[in-house]
Amino acid sequence: MISDGILKQSVLTGTLASQSILHPQGGSGKKTILADLLLTALIDAFSILVIFLLMNFSSNGEILMIGKNQELPKAHLAAVLERNPVIKVDEGQLYLEDKLTTANALTGELLALRKKHQELHPDVAFPGVATIQADRRVKYDFLNQVILAMNQAGYSDIKFAVVLK
Secondary structure (H helix, E strand, O other), X not given: OOOOOHHHHHHHOXXXXXXXXXOOOXXXXXXXXXXXXXXXXXXXXXXXXXXXXXXXXXXXXXXXXXXXXXXXXXXXXXXXXXXXXXXXXXXXXXXXXXXXXXXXXXXXXXXXXXXXXXXXXXXXXXXXXXXXXXXXXXXXXXXXXXXXXXXXXXXXEEEEOOEEO
């Protein structure tokens, strides 16, 4: 059993004992002190939980939507994604910013994006950065067409979406 001491006293005058309808025990002064202590600990726990969630789920770049059958290439070194146009190659289809396009029309659409960037930011030099999101099994010939179209449109800094090993 519980020996006489502080443990017995705290058990008998705890929040559960004072909430009993049939046999209420404990004084109201001790209940508020204990409730304040529980509330303070609860606030601390929730603060730690919020900080943890903010640190782990903060978005540092664009979140790429990877298709069900798409497997990105693996790499040992990678940089954090920045916001730039994404060209997605998915099952033989080309998408520029989630809009279906063809390999022949890709250069024109990239030039339109470049012109739009220059209109919105006339005092900033065009960065010429774009990201290719392609399955690791895509044939080189098809990927080469995309890269050549990007080069013709002035996108010389080409990045590939990868998964870290």
